[in-house]
Structure formats: structure tokens, C-alpha cells
């Protein structure tokens with residue numbers, strides 16, 4: 001299951017404007033995946049990634065990943081993450 005979420009990450013990296021074509025690995029719904037990247041510093045291409053499904057509220061949180069171009073990033077430190085990222089249940093690498 002975790003690997004399928006990693007595929008979502010690479011799909012976003014390859015084609016960030018085609019989110020509606022992504023299918024949730026958990027509930028199989030389409031167009032329900034959302035994400036944010038949070039760079040460690042401004043202009044840093046490395047950061048955290050939050051990717052989740054708005055329907056089943058599952059997803060992943062990755063640290064120290066590359067931030068793809070043309071993706072949604074949060075650099076404004078006044079933004080409260082829990083206001084833009086819903087609480088979701090993290091899928092872990094152990095979950096098959």
C-alpha cells in the first residue's frame with residue numbers, strides 16, 4: 001500500500017496539473033487526492049511532502065524528498081498546517 005502512495009508522489013512530480021486523474025490507493029476514488037510540499041528553506045528543493053485523500057483521509061508524510069516543479073508548496077510560516085492539511089491516517093511502509 002505504501003508503495004502505491006509513493007507512486008502517487010511520482011505521479012504528482014511528473015504531472016502536477018493532472019491531479020483529477022489520480023486514483024486513491026485506499027478507497028479507489030478518483031480526483032480526491034490532494035497534497036502540499038513544505039520546503040525546509042526558501043528556494044530549497046528538499047522538504048516534506050504531505051499527500052492525502054480527501055475522501056478516506058489516508059495518506060503519507062515523507063521527509064527529505066525532492067520538491068517537484070510547479071507543485072503546491074507552503075513557504076509562508078504564518079500558515080498553520082492543520083488549517084490547510086486535514087488530519088489523515090498515515091500509511092506506513094509496513095502496511096502491505
Ligand SMILES: [Zn+2]
Pocket residue numbers: 024025026027028029032053054055056057058
Ligand atoms: Zn481515498
